[in-house]
Amino acid sequence: MSGARIKEKEINMMNLVLNVQKSFPGFRLAADVSLTGERVGIFGSSGSGKSTLVAMLAGFLKPDYGEILLDGETLFSSARKINVRPEQRRIAMVFQQHDLFPHLNVRNNLLYGYNRCQVAHRSIHLDSIVPVLQLEELLERNIGTLSGGQQQRVALGRAILANPRLLLMDEPLSALDDALRFQIIPYLKSVSEHFGIPYLFISHSLLEMRLMTDTVLAFENGTMIDKTSSEQLSRNRMGQSPVGYINLLQLDDMTERDGMCAYRWGRTELLLSAGNSGTVDGLFELSSKDIILFKKHPEAISARNLLECKVSELFESDLKIGVELKCGDMKLVAEIVQEAVRELGIEKGVVVFAAIKASAFRRLATMKI
Amino acid sequence: MFLDQSDVQAIWLTVRLATVVTAILLVVGTPVAWWLARSRSWVKGPIGAVVALPLVLPPSVLGFYLLLAMGPNGPVGHLTRALGLGNLPFTFWGLVLASVFYSFPFMVQPLQNAFETIGERPLAVAATLGASRMDAFFSVVLPLSRRSFMTASILTFAHTVGEFGVVLMIGGNIPGVTRVASVQIYDHVEALEYRSAHNMAAIMLVFSFLVLLALYVWRTDKGKRD
Numbered sequence: 192m193s194g195a196r197i198k199e200k201e202i203n204m205m206n207l208v209l210n211v212q213k214s215f216p217g218f219r220l221a222a223d224v225s226l227t228g229e230r231v232g233i234f235g236s237s238g239s240g241k242s243t244l245v246a247m248l249a250g251f252l253k254p255d256y257g258e259i260l261l262d263g264e265t266l267f268s269s270a271r272k273i274n275v276r277p278e279q280r281r282i283a284m285v286f287q288q289h290d291l292f293p294h295l296n297v298r299n300n301l302l303y304g305y306n307r308c309q310v311a312h313r314s315i316h317l318d319s320i321v322p323v324l325q326l327e328e329l330l331e332r333n334i335g336t337l338s339g340g341q342q343q344r345v346a347l348g349r350a351i352l353a354n355p356r357l358l359l360m361d362e363p364l365s366a367l368d369d370a371l372r373f374q375i376i377p378y379l380k381s382v383s384e385h386f387g388i389p390y391l392f393i394s395h396s397l398l399e400m401r402l403m404t405d406t407v408l409a410f411e412n413g414t415m416i417d418k419t420s421s422e423q424l425s426r427n428r429m430g431q432s433p434v435g436y437i438n439l440l441q442l443d444d445m446t447e448r449d450g451m452c453a454y455r456w457g458r459t460e461l462l463l464s465a466g467n468s469g470t471v472d473g474l475f476e477l478s479s480k481d482i483i484l485f486k487k488h489p490e491a492i493s494a495r496n497l498l499e500c501k502v503s504e505l506f507e508s509d510l511k512i513g514v515e516l517k518c519g520d521m522k523l524v525a526e527i528v529q530e531a532v533r534e535l536g537i538e539k540g541v542v543v544f545a546a547i548k549a550s551a552f553r554r555l556a557t558m559k560i
Numbered sequence: 561m562f563l564d565q566s567d568v569q570a571i572w573l574t575v576r577l578a579t580v581v582t583a584i585l586l587v588v589g590t591p592v593a594w595w596l597a598r599s600r601s602w603v604k605g606p607i608g609a610v611v612a613l614p615l616v617l618p619p620s621v622l623g624f625y626l627l628l629a630m631g632p633n634g635p636v637g638h639l640t641r642a643l644g645l646g647n648l649p650f651t652f653w654g655l656v657l658a659s660v661f662y663s664f665p666f667m668v669q670p671l672q673n674a675f676e677t678i679g680e681r682p683l684a685v686a687a688t689l690g691a692s693r694m695d696a697f698f699s700v701v702l703p704l705s706r707r708s709f710m711t712a713s714i715l716t717f718a719h720t721v722g723e724f725g726v727v728l729m730i731g732g733n734i735p736g737v738t739r740v741a742s743v744q745i746y747d748h749v750e751a752l753e754y755r756s757a758h759n760m761a762a763i764m765l766v767f768s769f770l771v772l773l774a775l776y777v778w779r780t781d782k783g784k785r786d
Contacts, residue, residue, distance in 0.1 A: 251684055277687035278695075284688040290681060294703040303699075304689030353689045 204229060205357050205389040211247055211257035211267070220244065220413040223257075230383065232404030232421055233393045240413040241393050245361050248391070249284060250277035262356060281312070283355035285379075287362040289342040291334045297345050298330040304353025312354045315386050320348045323385050324378055340371045344378055351382050358383065358390040364399060373474070373556035376402055397425050398437055398476070429479060429526060430509025436479035436524045440552070443472045451495065451549055457521040462495040464550040474556045479513065481551035482525035485544040486535045494546040498523075502541045505532070512537075516545055567760055569736050570744035577652070577740060578720040581659040582667075585716050586709070588660070589667035594697075596668065597675035612665045619662065623729025626658045630730070650732045655740075658730040659720050666715040674708030675701065711775065718771045722764070 206227050213220045220240040235241045246252035248259060250266065253274060259267040261282070266275045283304060291300050301317060321327055324344045329337065337345065343363065350358055360379065364372045380403065383390050392403045400407050400421040407424045409417035417424065429436040442454035442461060452463045454472070463475075483494070500516035500523065507513070512532050516523045525545060527537070537543065563571070596608055614622055629636045630648045636657075640648055648654030678701055686696035702709070724742040731738030733747065741764060748757035 249684075249688060251687075276692075277684070278690050278692050281690075282688065284685070286685065290685045292682065292685075292700055292704075294700075303686070303691075307690035307695070349689065359688075 203356070203387050203389055205231070205391075206260075206262050207231075207357075207391075208258065208260040209244075209248070211244075211254035211259060213243055213247060213252065213254050215243075218243075218413055222408075222410075222415050224408060224415060224418060226406065226408070226418070228406045229389045230404045230406070231389070231391050232400045232407040233391060233410065234395070234397070234400050234407050234424065235410035236395050238412070239395075239410040241395075241410055242361070243413075244410070245284075245359055245391075245393055249282055249359060250275060250280050278307075281353075281355050282357045282359055283350035283353040284359040284361060285343075285347050285350050285363045287366050289339075289346040291342055291346055291349070293334050295334070296330070297326065297332050297334065297337070300334065300345055301326070301330075301348050301352055304349055308352075308354045315351055315354050317352065320351055320382070320386075323381060324348045339367055340374055343367065343371075343375050347375075347378060347382060351386055351388065355388060358388050360390055360392045360403075362394055364394070364396075369555075372399075376556065379403065397421075397428060397432070401425055401437070401439065426506055426513055426524070427508055429513050429524075430507075430511035434478050434480070435511075435526045436513060438477040438479065438482075438523050439555075440475045440477060440521075441473075442475050442552075445472055458519040459498060459521060461547070461552070462549045463552045473554055475552045476555050477523070477547065477552050479524045479526035481547060482516075482523060483546040484514065484525055484527060484531070484535060484537070485546065488544055489546070492546055493548075495549040496545075496547040498545045498547070500543055500545050502537055502539055502543060504539060505537070514543075516543070518545065563759055563763075564756065566735055566739070567744060567756065570739050570741045570760075571763070573652075573736065573739065574721055574741040577655055577659060578717045580656050581663055581720045582713050582717045584656070584660055585663060585667040586713065589664065589712070589716075590671060592664075593668045593671035594675055596672045598680075611668050614662050615665050619723065619725025620729060622662060623658065623726040626661060626726070627729050630654055630657065649730055650734060650738060652731075652737055655727060655731040655738055658726050659723060662723055662726045663716045663719045666719045667712045670708045670712040670715065671705065674705035678704050707779070711779070714771055714775050718768060722768065 204227050208225045210223045211220070220243045222244060233241050233244060243252065247254050247267070254267060254269065256269045257267070258265060258269065261280070265271065265273050266280055267273060292303065295303065301320070305313065305317065321330070324347065326344060326348060329341060329345070334342065334345070347363075363379065364375060367375060382388070392399070394400060404421045407417070407419060407421045408415055409419070409424060417427070419427070425436055440456055440461075442456050444455040446453050447465070448462070450465060452465050454461050454463060489497070498518045500518040502514055503517040503522070504515035505512060506515070510529065511526050512529060514525045514527060514537060516525060523545060531537070535543070592611065596604060596611070627649055628634050630640070631637050632647055637647055640646065648657060682700045682704065683693065683696045686700050691699060722742065724746070727738065727740055727743060731740070733739050733743055739747070741760060745757050745760045745764070748754070748760065
C-alpha cells in the first residue's frame with residue numbers, strides 16, 4: 192500500500208462478555224464466552240448463527256435471555272432490563288454490501304458518523320483516514336461512480352470515522368471477487384493498526400480468518416464449538432477441507448530465471464511458473480496437499496523446488512496427518528496419510544525433503560498482507 | 561376581462577385550500593405512511609383499507625358521512641364546539657378537514673411505497689453510525705424518498721383542486737368561503753353562462769395537464785439521471 196504513513200497506535204483490547212440465548216422456530220443460538228482481544232473472528236458456515244450474534248451485539252436483535260458487556264459496560268441484560276440502543280453502543284459496522292448512502296457524496300458519507308460522534312470521542316479525523324484508505328481523489332465523487340473496491344474502502348472509512356470502540360466487520364469481503372478481496376484486506380487490517388480500534392471479523396472463510404484475526408470463535412448450528420487461534424482452527428479443519436491446509440507465503444525480490452520466476456522466501460529461494468505468479472512480489476498460497484515429502488534426497492525429480500526441512504510438529508485432523516516443516520527460517524505444513532508417516536518414519540526432529548511443483552503456487556495479493 | 565371577480569375569488573380559494581390540505585397531509589400522512597410501511601401489526605390491513613377508502617368511495621358518500629360527523633350532533637361537531645371552534649360545515653376549515661380525508665390516500669400511498677422500497681437497512685446502517693431513528697429518518701430516508709414526496713404532494717394538490725362532490729356536501733356554495741373553482745364552473749353552467757364556464761374549465765384543464773406534464777417530465781428526467 193503506498194499512501195502516506197500515519198503513526199500506528201497500539202490496538203485497544205476489547206473486553207467482551209457474551210452470554211446470550213435467542214430462539215427462532217427451528218433454530219436456537221446459545222453463546223457463552225468471555226474474551227479479551229484485538230482481532231477476533233467469528234467463524235461458521237451459513238446458518239451457524241453468526242449473523243444472529245452480530246445483530247444482537249449491534250443492538251438490532253434483542254436476545255431472549257442473558258447479557259452482553261463491552262469494556263465493562265452493560266449493553267444488554269435481561270435480568271436488569273437493560274438494552275442500550277444501537278446508536279448509543281459505539282459499535283460501528285462494515286457490511287457485506289457497502290451500504291453507502293447514495294444521496295451523499297464520498298466526503299459526506301465519510302463524515303456521517305463523525306458528525307454524530309460526541310466531540311470528546313473524536314480522535315480520528317477525516318484528514319487522517321483519507322491517506323490511509325487512499326481516498327484523496329474520490330472525496331467529491333458520487334457513490335454510483337465508484338468501483339466495488341472503492342465503495343468498500345469508503346464504507347470502511349465511514350465506520351472508522353464514527354470513532355467506535357469496536358468495529359464489527361460482517362462478511363465485508365464476501366461480495367467481492369478474489370482480486371478485490373485481497374486488495375481490501377490490507378486496508379481492513381491497516382485501519383485497525385493505524386487507529387487502534389479492535390474488531391470482530393465475521394466470515395465463513397478460513398483463509399480470511401487466517402489473514403484477519405488472531406482468536407476465532409467457531410459456531411455450528413447456533414452453538415459455539417471452539418475458541419482458538421485462527422492458525423489452530425485451520426489446522427483442525429485441514430482433513431475436512433478439499434484444499435487441505437493453506438500455506439501463506441510472502442514472496443519477495445522476484446528475478447526471472449530460465450522462463451521462471453525466482454522469489455526469496457525468508458532465506459530460501461522458490462521457483463514459480465511465470466504464468467502462475469505474474470512478475471511482482473506478493474502473497475501466495477500453497478496447499479498442504481501440493482507438498483510431497485521424501486525421506487532421502489531424490490535423485491531426479493520434475494518438481495522445481497526441493498527443500499531440506501526439519502519436522503517440527505505433527506498434528507492429526509480427520510485421519511490426515513499435518514506435518515509442520517521448518518525450512519530455514521520459515522514454516523510449511525504438508526499433509527500426508529498415516530501410512531506415509533509410518534513408512535517414512537516421520538516424527539518430530541526428523542529431516543525430510545519437501546518437493547513442490549513450480550505451478551503449485553497461487554497468487555493471492557500483489558501487496559504485503 | 562377574461563375572468564370576473566367571483567372566478568378569481570374561486571380560483572384563489574381553491575389554491576389556498578389545496579395548499580393548506582397538502583401541507584397538513586405532508587405532516588399527518590408521512591407518519592401514517594411510515595407506520596404502514598414498517599408495522600407488522602394485524603391492524604395494518606384494516607387501517608390500510610380505511611386510508612385507501614376515498615379512492616373507491618363515491619365523493620357524495622364520503623361527504624355525507626363527514627357532514628354527519630361534523631354536524632351539531634356528530635362527534636367531530638361536539639369536539640369542535642367544545643374547543644370553541646363552532647360548527648365546521650359550510651366553513652373554509654370544514655372544507656379543509658373534508659379534503660384532508662378525501663385526499664389522504666394520494667399522499668400516503670406513494671410515501672408508503674417509497675418507505676417500503678427503502679427498507680430497514682439504511683436505518684440500521686445509520687444507527688451503527690450513531691444516528692437515532694428520527695435523525696436517520698430526516699438524514700437518510702427523507703432525502704432518499706424526495707421523489708415520492710414530490711409526487712405525493714403534486715397528486716394531493718391536484719386532486720384537491722379537482723374535487724367537487726365532497727366540497728359541495730360539506731361546503732355548499734358560499735362565495736369567498738367555500739365556492740371553489742369546480743363549484744364555480746357548476747354555477748356558471750347552471751346559469752347557462754357557457755363562456756364563463758369555458759374560461760374556468762379551460763384553466764382547470766390546462767392546470768391539470770401542466771401539473772401532470774411537469775410530474776412526468778421530471779420523473780423521466782430524474783430516472784435517466786439516476
